Amino acid sequence: MTRREYTDTVLSALRRVTEDERRAIRAEIDAHMEDHICALLDLGYDEPLAEERTVALMGDPKEVGRELNKQYTGWGFVLLSRAAVALTVVLCIQALLGLGILSNLLWSIQARTVPDETFSSYEALATERPDIRIPVGNDVLRVYRVSVGIRDGVRAVEVAMAAYDRIPGGVVSGQLLNNVVLxxxxxxxxxxxxxxGGKSNFGADYTLRYLPVEPGDSQITLRYERFGESITVEIPLPEVEP
Structure with missing residues (x-):
């Protein structure tokens, strides 16, 4: 979602505002995002990723729009509150943003220390915890559990992965794990x-991935190619006793 699309979604929820107020709200949201993008650019983010993460940190645009719309319950209130439009926008965004940052930080810390143990009905015969950490742009891809076993009657490897931003509490790219190839x-x-299975938050992303293997296989390969990066990592498989 782009900055423009985000703001349009927020404004679409406002039913009782004048055009002047609508323009003021748009300007306030745009300025808020611009400040955050500039801060990320100063930290070394490229512009597309800085915009993506800023939009993510702003929270659900529909929820922001609903919270703003609650402030405009009638035309009389609208007329009285014109001078407070900018303040209302900032308070709503900061309230939602503050909760989001705290949640992001907790998920980010967990992913880099003790990752969530996401399990399935997979029948594991052998498991290892290699703790492979791969820098990918501004994020880190972590392979923290590898198992060999049976899935749907087929011998397969289960790979548990997490992704998080290099900056604790930062927003991880939602497309990182989706573009990993085993x-x-x-x-x-x-x-x-x-x-x-898996779960995600702006601070961390988790997934379980499966790959059919043959008896005697000793490794699999993880590949990632996106945004000019080409990464290849060999992952050893745990030995399964006969």
């Missing part, structure tokens, strides 16, 4: 993403 020892990858 290949077996013969260089073959499934035609579609064999996911098995």
């Amino acid at each position: 290949e077996d020892q013969r260089g073959e990858a499934p035609e579609h993403n064999m996911g098995g």
Whole structure:
């Protein structure tokens, strides 16, 4: 979602405002996002990613719009509150943003210390915890659990991964884990993403991925190619006793 789309979504929820007030609210939101984007650019973010993360930190635009709309319950109030439009916008955004930052920070700290143990009905025969951390742009991709076992009657490896921003409490890219490709020892990858659950927050993203393997396979390969980055990492598989 772009900055323009975000602001349009917020404004679409406002039913009892004048055009002047609508323009004032748009200007206030744009200025708020511009300040945050500039701060991220100073930290070394590229402009597209800075905008993406700023929009994410602003919170759900529909929720922001609903909170703002509650302030305009009638035309009489609208007329009396014109001078307070900018303050209302800032308070609503800061309230939602403050809660989001705290949640982001907790998820980010957990992902980099003790990742959430997301489990499924997968029948694991052997498990290892390699703690592989891969820098990807402004984020870190962490492989923290690898198991070999049986899934749907087929021998497969289960890979538990997490992604988080390098800055504690920062917003992780929601597209990072989606663009990770796992290949077996013969260089073959499934035609579609064999996911098995996960959860996400702006501060961290979790997923379980599965890949069919053959008896005797000793490793799989993780690949990531996006935004000019090309990453290849070999992940050893735990040994399964006969």
